[in-house]
Amino acid sequence: MRISMAFLLVLSLLSAACGGGASGDRKEYKLQGQVLSVQADHKQAVIRHEEIPGFMSAMTMPYSALDPKEYEGIVAGDLINATLVVEPTKAYLVSVHRVGNAPLAVADGGTPPAASGFELLTMGAPVPDAAFVDQDGNHVNLSSFRGEAVVVTFIYTSCPMPEFCPLMDKHFQKMQAKLKENGNILRTRLLSVSFDPAVDTPAVMKTHADALGADKRLWSFVTGDRDEIDKWASGFGVSISRATNDPRDITHNLRTAIIDRQGNLVQVYNGNDWTPEQVLADVRVMIGVD
Numbered sequence: 001m002r003i004s005m006a007f008l009l010v011l012s013l014l015s016a017a018c019g020g021g022a023s024g025d026r027k028e029y030k031l032q033g034q035v036l037s038v039q040a041d042h043k044q045a046v047i048r049h050e051e052i053p054g055f056m057s058a059m060t061m062p063y064s065a066l067d068p069k070e071y072e073g074i075v076a077g078d079l080i081n082a083t084l085v086v087e088p089t090k091a092y093l094v095s096v097h098r099v100g101n102a103p104l105a106v107a108d109g110g111t112p113p114a115a116s117g118f119e120l121l122t123m124g125a126p127v128p129d130a131a132f133v134d135q136d137g138n139h140v141n142l143s144s145f146r147g148e149a150v151v152v153t154f155i156y157t158s159c160p161m162p163e164f165c166p167l168m169d170k171h172f173q174k175m176q177a178k179l180k181e182n183g184n185i186l187r188t189r190l191l192s193v194s195f196d197p198a199v200d201t202p203a204v205m206k207t208h209a210d211a212l213g214a215d216k217r218l219w220s221f222v223t224g225d226r227d228e229i230d231k232w233a234s235g236f237g238v239s240i241s242r243a244t245n246d247p248r249d250i251t252h253n254l255r256t257a258i259i260d261r262q263g264n265l266v267q268v269y270n271g272n273d274w275t276p277e278q279v280l281a282d283v284r285v286m287i288g289v290d
């Protein structure tokens with residue numbers, strides 16, 4: 001189930017306001033599911049959970065615990081109940097209770113289903129060209145940005161999880177500000193690729209980009225043919241699955257990559273624990289100012 005537009009609007013308004021005094025915007029949901037894996041430091045567990053009415057469909061994804069103690073004694077296969085707390089800038093579990101244990105299905109390992117036949121790009125190799133439409137409805141290709149370093153990430157504008165796409169948007173917002181500070185001497189283009197073209201039309205992307213203060217000289221939102229985008233994204237390690245009964249229900253991981261000015265892949269970041277400073281430092285070191 002999709003999160004309501006009203007709630008999304010509240011989320012985006014709050015993040016625009018730096019989240020100050022946002023305690024009234026904490027939401028809680030009951031989560032029931034099976035733990036597929038727990039990190040050694042107990043900070044995160046991959047959980048396959050049932051639908052969370054009013055918030056998200058059944059899916060498998062990593063969840064942080066507010067306190068790592070919550071995951072102590074929890075092992076793969078455990079069936080749990082927990083409370084999912086969603087705040088404007090983060091989501092986490094509290095009150096994790098083990099209610100049983102069941103064998104894990106053979107195919108489960110916490111990894112999303114592999115997109116069959118797609119191969120990861122090799123570091124240093126050229127990134128295949130891709131055709132996009134941007135937030136102004138213009139047709140652009142990856143190769144349109146040749147001559148600029150490109151920092152690319154994959155998102156959809158209605159993603160409900162604060163630590164997923166909305167965090168990528170915030171990181172890109174910060175990178176844009178830092179690039180502008182020095183007149184973009186790094187000659188770097190920020191590229192947010194939506195894998196949800198059915199919803200993310202140019203008009204929707206434009207509204208989203210404007211709300212984030214995206215300056216189109218530095219930061220483009222693009223999408224394209226859904227299957228082509230999925231395939232292109234998979235080269236970076238992006239895995240996207242959509243519920244069969246509702247293709248708007250999207251489960252995805254996060255990848256952010258740096259492409260050099262000649263169009264070669266030079267770096268890929270997994271997940272959401274990279275920082276804008278780190279990525280721009282890597283652009284500076286690996287590609288340079290020239």
Ligand SMILES: [Cu+2]
Nearest residue numbers: 156159164165
């Ligand atoms: Cu997302």
